[in-house]
């Protein structure tokens with residue numbers, strides 16, 4: 001279900017990795033930086049966005065390669081004192097579901113009270129196995145699970161602010177109340193919930209990193225490249241998991 005350009009860029013990447021005879025490594029486009037130079041301290045939090053059954057193969061809205069982020073995130077967790085997990089957590093008949101709007105198909109858009117909404121297959125319904133965190137995600141030291149998108153009429157890609165751009169999830173207050181000023185965003189999907197979370201984090205004054213190889217994108221009509229550009233413009237730092245000490 002990923003967009004055509006995703007399949008294309010993936011193929012291009014695989015070809016270029018193969019042509020240099022490398023074992024496939026996601027560090028190909030990494031800027032030059034010595035490995036393991038960023039050491040998260042007590043004022044940093046790892047945010048693990050929506051690593052749920054719905055967003056991996058076998059789920060209702062699978063992101064290509066989504067499950068591959070799980071071992072990367074499990075390993076990263078050892079470097080963080082503070083970990084926050086999010087779950088997309090929709091009501092049945094949620095406004096973001098194509099089935100809720102007659103005549104609409106998944107990945108089309110519609111107008112909701114707060115603006116344009118991409119319509120998705122029914123996914124991550126509250127309490128379903130589909131909405132559960134991935135079974136191999138091992139984050140015993142995570143301190144908070146924040147659920148989002150649980151209001152029937154409002155979607156929420158961001159872990160901080162719902163799609164109406166007014167309703168706070170409370171996460172900023174939680175982090176600031178704990179003197180956390182830096183966030184490292186991981187999870188699914190890069191161009192939607194990860195990007196919106198990172199952009200809001202910047203807007204709210206957090207130093208913000210996205211750990212690229214701990215994310216995977218959907219890439220709907222070029223949304224992945226657009227999201228990276230928007231994040232770069234907003235001062236989000238794009239790093240790889242090997243940059244973390």
Ligand SMILES: [Zn+2]
Nearest residue numbers: 088096124149
């Ligand atoms: Zn959703």
